[in-house]
Amino acid sequence: MNSDTQPGIQRFAEGAAWVWLDLDDTLVDFRAAAGAALRLVWEHDGVRHLYPDPREWAEAYTLHNHRLWDLYARGEITQEFLRLDRFATPLRPVWKGTEEELAAYARSLDPLYLDHLAANSRLLPGAAELMKAIRRAGLKTGILSNGFKGVQHRKLSLTGLDRLTDLVVLSDDIGVNKPDPRIFRHAMALAGEPRPEAHIMIGDNPATDIAGASAAGWRAILFDPEAHPASPHKTAPATLAAGSLETLIPLFETLSAP
Numbered sequence: 001m002n003s004d005t006q007p008g009i010q011r012f013a014e015g016a017a018w019v020w021l022d023l024d025d026t027l028v029d030f031r032a033a034a035g036a037a038l039r040l041v042w043e044h045d046g047v048r049h050l051y052p053d054p055r056e057w058a059e060a061y062t063l064h065n066h067r068l069w070d071l072y073a074r075g076e077i078t079q080e081f082l083r084l085d086r087f088a089t090p091l092r093p094v095w096k097g098t099e100e101e102l103a104a105y106a107r108s109l110d111p112l113y114l115d116h117l118a119a120n121s122r123l124l125p126g127a128a129e130l131m132k133a134i135r136r137a138g139l140k141t142g143i144l145s146n147g148f149k150g151v152q153h154r155k156l157s158l159t160g161l162d163r164l165t166d167l168v169v170l171s172d173d174i175g176v177n178k179p180d181p182r183i184f185r186h187a188m189a190l191a192g193e194p195r196p197e198a199h200i201m202i203g204d205n206p207a208t209d210i211a212g213a214s215a216a217g218w219r220a221i222l223f224d225p226e227a228h229p230a231s232p233h234k235t236a237p238a239t240l241a242a243g244s245l246e247t248l249i250p251l252f253e254t255l256s257a258p
Helices: 030-044 054-073 079-094 099-119 127-136 149-159 181-191 206-215 246-256
Strands: 018-021 140-145 167-170 199-203 219-223 230-232 239-242
Touching (some): 030 054, 030 099, 079 099, 099 149, 127 140, 140 149, 140 181, 167 181, 181 199
Parallel strands (some): 018 199, 140 167, 219 239
């Protein structure tokens, strides 16, 4: 921890029993994997004939996909709709066939994209080291993600995170997404630790990870590359903001120190 760490930050994790981490863009570099997956879909499945410029294709997909995930997190659309429409809507302006043909083509792209997405998953700097530090401190580690079950478990296996994780809780398990407090209560029940103050959430999304954890009574750490190395969050007293995963390691090393 830097010498300018504010008082109290080093004690932030005291009393915790479980540390839960989001997966995409917290531990795993989702943006890079998604970029690679979209390029491979463009190269190998005919999208290049509809979008000659791969960057234009990736931008159209990504913009719409972000909108859909916001709706999905709020429970306003189903997973099935998201997985179809994130391909169908960007393709519709350049599509020459019928709407039924478009829907069929969009459905065919979904498993291809998810396969490439998982295969291209790589850990963000400090991810494995942080997980190891948490466990050395005697705390349990959990993954708490809104991602789809099949692809998330494959990411955990391919990156080796499955060997550093005590429990995996996905929104698919109960049909409820972060920030709904029910998924946090579900995680507490599975962990066998009913005290909210014994849980810490680390994630990159203020609206789902941080707001959801705070509403459930958990402590939370926002992973934000633009943040100070480790500093109190501006609006939530039980929340820190961290600019890198490495800067969080000392929080747990102090717990394991003799």
